Structure formats: structure tokens, C-alpha cells
Amino acid sequence: MQPNSVVFTPILIVSILFFCWSLYRRLGLVALGRPGGGGVEILRGVRELLLYAFAQKRVVSRPFGVNHLVIFWSFVILFAANIDFMLAGAFPSLGLERLPPFLARPFLGLCDLASLATLGAVIVALVRRTTAPPYPGGKSLEAYAILILIALHMLGFFGVNGAAIALERQPAAPFMPVSSLLAVGLDTLAPEEIEILGLAAWWTHAAALLLFITVLIPYSKHLHIVTAMVNCFLRHPGPSVPAAEAFAEGNTFGAGEVTRLSRRDLLDTFACAKCGRCQEVCPAAATGKPLNPRRVVEDIRLNLLANGALLKRGGVATVPLVGGDGEGSVADDAVWSCTSCGACREACPVFVEHLPKLVGMRRHLVEMEAKFPEELLNLFENVEGRSNPWGIAPTERTKWTSHLDVKPFEAGKTEYLLYVGCAGSFDSRSRQVTVALAQILDRAGVSWGILGKDEKCCGDSLRRLGNEYVFDRMARENVALFRERGVTRVITQCPHCFTTLRNDYRQYGAELEVIPHAEFLQGLIAEGRLPLEGGFAGLGTVVFHDSCYLGRHNGVYGAPREVIRRxxxxxxxxxxxxxxxxxxxxxxxxxxxxxxxxxxxxxxNRIDEALRVSPDTICVSCPYCMTMLEDGLKDRQAGQTRVRDIAEVVAEGLRKEAT
Structure with missing residues (x-):
């Protein structure tokens, strides 16, 4: 039943060489990307590898992920058995049989059970792929080929060992219940027939294994077996912050071709397992926009494969990365549909970063082609000219203070800078939140002040829209202003200001302690500086809407809920x-x-979900969320429901306690 090693050995050698060459040829394209991404903490990387690649924490966060976990760990167990299989085929004197029986036999029994588990998981996956694919188009030939080949590999294993047991050549038979059961069915055949069936099973097993090595791993989504582990090791657990650019004459800005993306961006495209989780949670995809985050990553990979060889030789890309038609090019409308909410990043089991790629493409369109939606022209001009999106005179920033005694921030005298932000200064609805927050700070005896007309926009929208040049200028001016005024501790009421000042400005040397008002209010309440008894019923039924930039991007979930509870x-x-x-x-x-x-x-979409709870009050912690949800309530004619910022909730609670 053992094949002729003279025949199998050259096949094995060619297959391994082809596998190595294919990996070098494909993964070598990653080097076309730009260096960057910072260093890696080895211990943290190992922890992330164990937690997310081997324990598959994100994969099993959904029920069907358990099925994938079974296949993964079965393959881990069978890895040594497959190495033994190939070595024994080339060198018949080698094999597990040379190990002590107390090691070899239990291990073969474990492989027998792992093969059964894999076969069962593959059948489940085939049924799901056929009846409820993970996304439209999920019934791909590639996916079916992978699952069928895995099944053939397992059946070959059972055939080889079942025949060996039937011929009494497998001493580990008592440890191999599945193969032994198959052997019982072979007892009616003559030894010569069992020998032929065993040899056919051996070659089936070998063919499936070699096809995995030569075709499926390097040339299908199964490459993520290798690259996903690297992605997990390199994972950056902090918020997604776009890379800064160096503005000098002759430089190219943004990502107009794959060489302008980072090496990590290109590695992501090979790590993607096409599971569809990103597109399932994407708000743009869910509401019929042209953006599909899974497709964006796939198009970048196809673009890299189409242009890679030319670019390596110093040629010019023939398939445009942005704005072209067909596969390998991301449509302009898709690029502009992203809300930078981070849901795709949060859902991806292997930490593919979608947002930096889209921001890079936006930068190319804005800075290199001046090609962007018409309504953004006013935004860019307003922020550049008057440092706020509305284009209102900077002197109007303090209009909300007309009935309050608000002091300017003074270095050495004032502890906290209240960074009001553009919405809190100019938007009539958000000004109410600013007033409420100011009254709370005074009530708690906090030492705070403002920059007044000298405050500038943080530049969040500019950066996420790709206008990095103006953002860069504003960030440098703001950081210089903070240093000049001696600002070290900042309170924000807008999560977009919060994440920009705390995370993005670090690229410019800012050393600020930035506290979102949700956490600051929670701290004041916990310290007993705000007399709240917890019995305010004026809000009715309350639901809380998480801001993407406070929650997913910065991990602040508990503070606003605790404020509402108190x-x-x-x-x-x-x-x-x-x-x-x-x-x-x-x-x-x-x-x-x-x-x-x-x-x-x-x-x-969000308001419809909220209204199903029949709330009297929707609490928010972001001026953008307030505007969008209030507009949604008006459109749905749900005037009985109000939107309140958590600062307004606290202010109303304090007024109730005072009466």
C-alpha cells in the first residue's frame, strides 16, 4: 500500500519548491508598499497571536465561528501527521512508527478524531455556504473547491488507515475508532482489493495535500492561514490614526497606486479571509451605498497582482487603483461613502485595517486630483479661511458665554482647558450642551477656562476627508498654541475633537491629557462633587446611542452609561x-x-432601530450624533422622542435636586 518513493519524491520536491516560489512571488509584492507602522512589542505580539490566531477570539464571537475553530485546530493537530505522511512517502523507513508506541498510538488516535471533526465541520460549512452564504456572492467556486478538497483529504486519511487496519498493518488500531469502523466494512474484500483501495486512498490523500500546498494556499484566500497569523502578531490595538505626510515640493500625496499604500496595507489584502463580516456591519453597505469594505480590500489585492510585476521593474501601473471601472479599482463613490465608524475594523477576525486605505485614496483625490464632492469645497474653504466648517467669524466662538461668567484659560492658574469645538461654539443646538457643561463645571468647582476666539478647529473632518495639507497646518498651529498657553489638561464634549487631540496630535509632539466629558462627568459624580440622588424621572424611558469615536475608536463605553444611571x-x-x-x-x-x-x-436606519424600543429620550455624547438623530426623528415624525446629550441630562438632574 506504500507508493513507489521514486515516483512520489520528485513530485513532493517540485511541489515544495513551487510552493516556496509562489509565496515569494506573491508575498514579495508586499515590499512594494511604503515602510512604516512603527515597531512591534514582541511579548504583546505573541499574546495577540495566541489570543486571536490560535484561540480565535474574534472568530468565535459569532456562533458559526466555532465551526472554523474546529477546522483550524484539527489542521493544527494534523500538521505533524501530514509532515509524517510526506516524509514516509519519500523515505519509507521514516514515520511515526519509529516513535515509542506510547507516543505514536495515542497521537494517531487523536488524528483520527480530528479528521472526523474536520469532515463534520466541512459538511456543516458546505450546507451553510449553499443555504445561507455569508454574503451575496459567497457561493464561489473557490470556497467550494477549498471545502471539497479538505473533505477529500480527510477521506483519504480514513481510507489509508482503514485499509491498513483491515490488513492488520496498523498497530494503533485500538486508538483509531473511525478508521477501525471503516476497516470492518472492508473485511468482505480480498486482501488484494483492499491493497488497491488503500493505495488509491493514499494517492487521494497525497493529491489533496499537494494541491493545498501548490494551489490553494498561495493562490486562494487560504493564504490567510499564513498571513493572518502575521497580522495578529503585528496588530496595533489602539485607535486607527492616519499616517502623517511630509509636504515638500515634488512629493506625491495619498494613495493613487498600490505603492503609495503601506506594507501593512498590502499584507492586509492577503490576510483577508473574505468572511464578509466587515460588509455586514458597514453602515454604508447596509444602506445601499457603493462602499463594500470587503470588496475594497479585494480590489487592492487584485490591483497589486495586476500591476505588481510592472511596478517591480519600474514600470507604470496599467490598472488604476482609484476611479477605474471593473475589478482591481475602487470607485470614487465608494471612497467617499465611508463614515470612518470603525465597525469593519472591529468586526474583522484578522485585524484588516480598512480606514487607512480609504483615507489614503481620499488624499489622492483631494490633494493630487482636486476631485471631491462639490459640497466639500465650502467646507475646505471655511475651515481654511475661518477655522470652522460654517465659515462664521472666529469672534462668534464665545457667543454662547453671553449669560455666563466664563474665564479665559490662564497658564499656571487654570487647571483645565474646555476645548469647546466648532459644533459647541457655532451650532445652535450644540451650544445648549456647551452651556450645560459650563454650568456643571462651575457647580462642581472645577478650575477651567476657554481659548475663546483663539480656539481653532481640531481638523478631524479635514483629515478623514483627505485634506491632509490643511489639517497638517491646523494641527501644527493648535499644538503651538497649546504650548504657548501652557495647556496640558483638556476637556472635550465632542468625540471627534477628543480623538484628534489625544491621538492624532501625538504625531505633532502634543503631550496632552485629553478627557471626554463623559468620563469627566463620571469622575465628578463619583467624587461627590455633583449632588445627584439618582431619582430624576423627567427623562422617561432612556436609551443610549454609542458614538463611534468615543466607543469603537477609543473604548469609552461605561462612563456615559454610568452618568445616566447616577x-x-x-x-x-x-x-x-x-x-x-x-x-x-x-x-x-x-x-x-x-x-x-x-x-x-x-x-x-439608526432611528428606526431606536424607535423600536419606544424611548422618551435618546441620550448621546456627540454633537454630530445629536444632529443626525434629531434630523432622523423629524423625518420619522417622532416628535414625542427627544435627543439629549449626557451633559444636559446631568444639568437637568441637578436642577431637579435644587428644587
Whole structure:
């Protein structure tokens, strides 16, 4: 039943060489990307590898992920058995039989059970792929080929060992229940027939294994077996912060071709397992926009494969990365549909980063081609000219203080800078939140001040929309202003300001302690500086909507809920999609300043979900969310429901306690 090693050995050698050459040829294209990404902490990387690659924490966060975990760990167990299989085929004197029986036999029994588990998991996967594919188009030939080949590999294993047991050549038979059961069915055959069947099973097993090595791993999504582990090891657990650019004459900006993406970006395209989880949670995809995050990653990979050889030789790409038609090119409309909510990043089991790629493409369109949606022209001009999206005179920034005694920030005298932000200064509805927050700070005896007319926009929308040049200028001016005024501790009421000052400005040397108002209010309440008894019922039924930039991007989930609980005496009700699975309001990534011209409105999707809970009050912690949800309530004619920022909730609770 053992094949002729003279025949198998050259096949094995050619297969291994072809595998190595294919990996070098494909993964070598990653080197075309730009270096960067910083160093890697080895211990942290190992932890992430064990937790997310081997324990598959994100994979099993959904029920069907357990099926994938079974296949993965079965293959881990069978890896040594497959190495033994290939070596024994080339060198018959080698094999597990040379190991002590107390090691070899239990191990073969474990392989027998692992093969059965894999076969069962493959059958489940085939049924699911056929009846309920993970995404439209999920019934691909590639996916079926992978599953069928895995099944043939397992059946070959059982055939080889079942025949060996029937011929009494497998001493580990008592440890191999599945192969032994098959052997019982072979007892009616003559030894010569069993020998032929065993040899056929051996070659089936070998063919499936070699096809995996030569075709499926290097040339299908199964390459993620290798690259996903690297991705997990290199994972950056912090918020997604776009890379800074060096502005000098002759430089190219943005990502107009794959060589302008980072090496990590290109590695992502090979790590993607096409599971479809990103597109399932994407608010743009869910509301019929042209953006599909899975397809974006796939198109970058196809572009790299189409242009890679030419680019390596110093040639010019023939397939455009942005704005072309067909596979390998990302449509302009898809690039502009992203709300930068981070849901795709949160859902991806192997930590593919979608947002940096889209921001890079936006930069190319804005800075190299001046090609962007028409409504953004006013935004760019307003922020560049008057440092706010509305284009209102900077002297109007302090209009909200007309009935308050607000002091300017003074270095050495004032502890906290209240960074009001553009919405809190100029938007009539958000000004109410600013006033409420100011009154709370005074009530708690906090030492705080403002920059007044000298405050500038943080530049969040500019950066996420790709106008890095103006953002870069504003960030440098803001950091210089903070240093000049001696600002070290900052309170923000807008999560977009919060994440920009805390995370993005670090690239410019800013050393700030930035605290979102949700956490600051929670701290004041916990310290007893705000007299709240927890019995305020004026809000009715309360639900809380998580801001993407406070929650997913910065991990702040508990603070706003605790604030609401301390005011009302009960935790808020939860929307179906909450915390890290929250659904975007539709305003992030600069979409606050753009119209939704395709599909349904994202804020309608969220409001419809909220209204199913029949709330009296929807609490928010972001001015963008407030605007979008209030607009959604008006469109749905749900005037009985109000939107309140958590600062307003605290202020109302304090007023109730005072009466």
C-alpha cells in the first residue's frame, strides 16, 4: 500500500519548491508598499497571536465561528501527521512508527478524531455556504473547491488507515475508532482489493495535500492561514490614526497606486479571509451605498497582482487603483461613502485595517486630483479661511458665554482647558450642551477656562476627508498654541475633537491629557462633587446611542452609561446594536458635511432601530450624533422622542435636586 518513493519524491520536491516560489512571488509584492507602522512589542505580539490566531477570539464571537475553530485546530493537530505522511512517502523507513508506541498510538488516535471533526465541520460549512452564504456572492467556486478538497483529504486519511487496519498493518488500531469502523466494512474484500483501495486512498490523500500546498494556499484566500497569523502578531490595538505626510515640493500625496499604500496595507489584502463580516456591519453597505469594505480590500489585492510585476521593474501601473471601472479599482463613490465608524475594523477576525486605505485614496483625490464632492469645497474653504466648517467669524466662538461668567484659560492658574469645538461654539443646538457643561463645571468647582476666539478647529473632518495639507497646518498651529498657553489638561464634549487631540496630535509632539466629558462627568459624580440622588424621572424611558469615536475608536463605553444611571437611578435601555457593535449615525468621516445621494439614509436606519424600543429620550455624547438623530426623528415624525446629550441630562438632574 506504500507508493513507489521514486515516483512520489520528485513530485513532493517540485511541489515544495513551487510552493516556496509562489509565496515569494506573491508575498514579495508586499515590499512594494511604503515602510512604516512603527515597531512591534514582541511579548504583546505573541499574546495577540495566541489570543486571536490560535484561540480565535474574534472568530468565535459569532456562533458559526466555532465551526472554523474546529477546522483550524484539527489542521493544527494534523500538521505533524501530514509532515509524517510526506516524509514516509519519500523515505519509507521514516514515520511515526519509529516513535515509542506510547507516543505514536495515542497521537494517531487523536488524528483520527480530528479528521472526523474536520469532515463534520466541512459538511456543516458546505450546507451553510449553499443555504445561507455569508454574503451575496459567497457561493464561489473557490470556497467550494477549498471545502471539497479538505473533505477529500480527510477521506483519504480514513481510507489509508482503514485499509491498513483491515490488513492488520496498523498497530494503533485500538486508538483509531473511525478508521477501525471503516476497516470492518472492508473485511468482505480480498486482501488484494483492499491493497488497491488503500493505495488509491493514499494517492487521494497525497493529491489533496499537494494541491493545498501548490494551489490553494498561495493562490486562494487560504493564504490567510499564513498571513493572518502575521497580522495578529503585528496588530496595533489602539485607535486607527492616519499616517502623517511630509509636504515638500515634488512629493506625491495619498494613495493613487498600490505603492503609495503601506506594507501593512498590502499584507492586509492577503490576510483577508473574505468572511464578509466587515460588509455586514458597514453602515454604508447596509444602506445601499457603493462602499463594500470587503470588496475594497479585494480590489487592492487584485490591483497589486495586476500591476505588481510592472511596478517591480519600474514600470507604470496599467490598472488604476482609484476611479477605474471593473475589478482591481475602487470607485470614487465608494471612497467617499465611508463614515470612518470603525465597525469593519472591529468586526474583522484578522485585524484588516480598512480606514487607512480609504483615507489614503481620499488624499489622492483631494490633494493630487482636486476631485471631491462639490459640497466639500465650502467646507475646505471655511475651515481654511475661518477655522470652522460654517465659515462664521472666529469672534462668534464665545457667543454662547453671553449669560455666563466664563474665564479665559490662564497658564499656571487654570487647571483645565474646555476645548469647546466648532459644533459647541457655532451650532445652535450644540451650544445648549456647551452651556450645560459650563454650568456643571462651575457647580462642581472645577478650575477651567476657554481659548475663546483663539480656539481653532481640531481638523478631524479635514483629515478623514483627505485634506491632509490643511489639517497638517491646523494641527501644527493648535499644538503651538497649546504650548504657548501652557495647556496640558483638556476637556472635550465632542468625540471627534477628543480623538484628534489625544491621538492624532501625538504625531505633532502634543503631550496632552485629553478627557471626554463623559468620563469627566463620571469622575465628578463619583467624587461627590455633583449632588445627584439618582431619582430624576423627567427623562422617561432612556436609551443610549454609542458614538463611534468615543466607543469603537477609543473604548469609552461605561462612563456615559454610568452618568445616566447616577442621574436617573437606573441604567439606560440598550439598542439592539450597542457598544462595539453600535451602528453609526452617518456623520463621521466628514459625512456630516455631505449629502447621501444613494441608498437609504444611515440616520434613518439608526432611528428606526431606536424607535423600536419606544424611548422618551435618546441620550448621546456627540454633537454630530445629536444632529443626525434629531434630523432622523423629524423625518420619522417622532416628535414625542427627544435627543439629549449626557451633559444636559446631568444639568437637568441637578436642577431637579435644587428644587
Amino acid at each position: 442621574v436617573t437611578g437606573a441604567p439606560p435601555a440598550e439598542l439592539e446594536r450597542n457598544r462595539e457593535k453600535s451602528f453609526c449615525c452617518g456623520a463621521g468621516g466628514g459625512r456630516m458635511w455631505m449629502e447621501e445621494r444613494s441608498g437609504s439614509r444611515i440616520n434613518h
